[in-house]
Amino acid sequence: MDTPVKAAAVVLDSVSKSYGSVEILKNVSVSIAPGEVVTLLGPSGAGKSTLLRCINHLETISAGRIYVHGQLIGYREVGDTLHEMSDKEISAQRRSIGMVFQSFNLFRHMTVLDNVMSGPVHVLRMSKPQAEALARELLAKVGLPDKANRYPSELSGGQQQRVAIARALALSPSVMLLDEPTSALDPELSQEVILTIRNLAEQGYTMLIATHEMAIAKEFADRVIFMVQGEVVEDVPARSFFSAPRHERSRQFVARHAG
Amino acid sequence: MAEPRSVRVKHRWRWGAWLLSAIVLLAVFMLISAGVRAKIMNVEVFLSYLTSEQVLIGARNALILGTLALVVASVIGLVVALMRVSGNPILAALSATYVYFFRGTPMLIQLLFWFNALPTMFQRVYLAVPFTDVVVVDAPTTAVVTPFVAALAGLALAEGAYMAEIIRAGILAVDKGQRAAARAIGMTEYQVLRHIVIPQAGRIIIPAGGNQYIMLLKSTSLASAIGFLELLRITTDIYSSNFMVVELLAVAAFWYLVMTAFATAVQTALEKTFPQR
Numbered sequence: 108m109d110t111p112v113k114a115a116a117v118v119l120d121s122v123s124k125s126y127g128s129v130e131i132l133k134n135v136s137v138s139i140a141p142g143e144v145v146t147l148l149g150p151s152g153a154g155k156s157t158l159l160r161c162i163n164h165l166e167t168i169s170a171g172r173i174y175v176h177g178q179l180i181g182y183r184e185v186g187d188t189l190h191e192m193s194d195k196e197i198s199a200q201r202r203s204i205g206m207v208f209q210s211f212n213l214f215r216h217m218t219v220l221d222n223v224m225s226g227p228v229h230v231l232r233m234s235k236p237q238a239e240a241l242a243r244e245l246l247a248k249v250g251l252p253d254k255a256n257r258y259p260s261e262l263s264g265g266q267q268q269r270v271a272i273a274r275a276l277a278l279s280p281s282v283m284l285l286d287e288p289t290s291a292l293d294p295e296l297s298q299e300v301i302l303t304i305r306n307l308a309e310q311g312y313t314m315l316i317a318t319h320e321m322a323i324a325k326e327f328a329d330r331v332i333f334m335v336q337g338e339v340v341e342d343v344p345a346r347s348f349f350s351a352p353r354h355e356r357s358r359q360f361v362a363r364h365a366g
Numbered sequence: 367m368a369e370p371r372s373v374r375v376k377h378r379w380r381w382g383a384w385l386l387s388a389i390v391l392l393a394v395f396m397l398i399s400a401g402v403r404a405k406i407m408n409v410e411v412f413l414s415y416l417t418s419e420q421v422l423i424g425a426r427n428a429l430i431l432g433t434l435a436l437v438v439a440s441v442i443g444l445v446v447a448l449m450r451v452s453g454n455p456i457l458a459a460l461s462a463t464y465v466y467f468f469r470g471t472p473m474l475i476q477l478l479f480w481f482n483a484l485p486t487m488f489q490r491v492y493l494a495v496p497f498t499d500v501v502v503v504d505a506p507t508t509a510v511v512t513p514f515v516a517a518l519a520g521l522a523l524a525e526g527a528y529m530a531e532i533i534r535a536g537i538l539a540v541d542k543g544q545r546a547a548a549r550a551i552g553m554t555e556y557q558v559l560r561h562i563v564i565p566q567a568g569r570i571i572i573p574a575g576g577n578q579y580i581m582l583l584k585s586t587s588l589a590s591a592i593g594f595l596e597l598l599r600i601t602t603d604i605y606s607s608n609f610m611v612v613e614l615l616a617v618a619a620f621w622y623l624v625m626t627a628f629a630t631a632v633q634t635a636l637e638k639t640f641p642q643r
Contacts, residue, residue: 160546163550165546165549165550194554194555195554198549198552198553198554198557199552201549201550201551201552202551202552204550205550206547206550206551208543208546208547208550210543212541212543212544212546212547213547214544214547214548214562215544215566215643216565216566216569216640216643225548225551225561226551226552229553229557229561230551230552230553230557258643259643260643271547274547274551275550275551277551278551278552
């Protein structure tokens with residue numbers, strides 16, 4: 108397992124997660140190569156969001172190991188025990204993992220510019236002028252150079268999500284986790300966010316996207332991981348998932364979303 | 367096409383509200399005229415004491431005491447609120463107990479308690495820097511716990527319990543997603559608190575905080591019971607020698623109204639500086 112862990116961008120090795128007696132993730136093992144774009148599909152409650160939140164340790168896990176670029180996330184292995192890391196160590200690990208949320212979660216008391224600058228300034232200790240230049244460059248990249256001085260509440264949902272993507276990119280992450288990035292948006296606004304994500308895919312970002320948006324899965328994802336009730340049912344190239352789903356549940360899912 | 371026929375629109379006459387206004391105005395007029403007819407107040411005496419030196423000193427002392435008590439109470443409140451939401455059962459229980467005791471007993475009892483009990487419990491106050499010869503304080507407690515110190519401690523500790531609950535409500539009102547996003551960009555728990563939670567909670571609690579400031583400015587009058595020379599104490603001292611009770615109470619009331627106007631202005635300015643986003 109040693110060599111693949113080192114070479115892969117993200118590895119989940121037999122990860123389980125439960126709240127009390129409810130199992131959210133059941134023995135999930137997944138490996139994602141650098142530059143790969145993977146969509147997590149599955150009905151609501153399948154554990155897609157929880158899986159993403161475990162990768163940057165926003166959620167703890169009950170068993171298994173998670174590696175990002177060879178680094179064990181959230182825990183230190185001593186003998187046969189995993190010890191949870193300190194707050195400082197965990198926050199340092201999160202710098203290289205970008206995350207985008209369903210409800211955008213822009214800091215609502217800050218301007219768009221301050222939102223994008225917050226990571227570089229507070230976390231990377233970059234100088235303010237340098238961080239501002241970077242933030243403006245990223246806002247241009249997501250197509251919002253003129254919104255720098257606006258507050259999140261003054262923006263449409265699609266614009267907010269593009270700012271949230273810029274905020275995540277500001278830390279130059281090696282992996283991007285997107286948790287249903289278009290689920291809170293109407294089809295038209297979804298389209299502009301999908302376009303932004305597609306640009307990232309073309310630039311070679313490693314991305315793991317939980318979504319209900321079939322366009323993402325069909326048009327530019329390399330792979331589909333299909334989950335049901337905390338288990339990975341299918342982990343296949345995107346094309347074959349839609350043309351020849353292997354399992355009964357995937358067949359039903361594809362048939363319903365064929366459109 | 368025919369010229370549209372112009373129609374007059376007549377809305378309902380809300381006569382109930384107008385009737386009530388008339389009744390209230392009449393009652394207020396009767397109350398004032400009764401006061402004027404009975405000559406309850408000599409206006410010249412009122413005006414002469416309004417800006418007398420002693421009264422101004424009393425008003426200043428009340429303003430200083432109330433403002434300092436709010437600052438100290440806010441610090442206590444923040445610490446106690448953070449203990450309560452920390453997730454540690456002992457810290458949360460200590461915090462809840464503090465709030466119960468200090469919110470559950472009258473402020474007046476607390477003031478009298480600190481003023482009388484502290485010097486009995488501790489005869490001397492001795493504070494020195496460890497491993498050096500530097501002594502910061504070494505005095506009998508009665509000399510340290512002046513009426514001002516006892517009043518400040520009493521008001522701040524009692525108000526701290528209210529501020530703790532207000533600040534806790536503010537912290538709980540900050541969306542969980544804000545914290546998750548801050549952690550996700552690599553902020554430490556302290557940075558999340560400093561840059562995200564406290565600024566947002568702070569904005570939420572400004573109206574309630576302004577309310578507490580006004581309450582506290584008026585509660586400084588309780589310090590008259592332990593001999594602190596604030597506004598009420600000074601005016602009662604004056605009227606106990608000249609018997610101009612109503613005039614001097616009116617003088618005190620006037621300055622409390624001025625202080626309340628000041629507190630309201632501070633609150634409004636803060637709300638404008640940090641608009642709700």
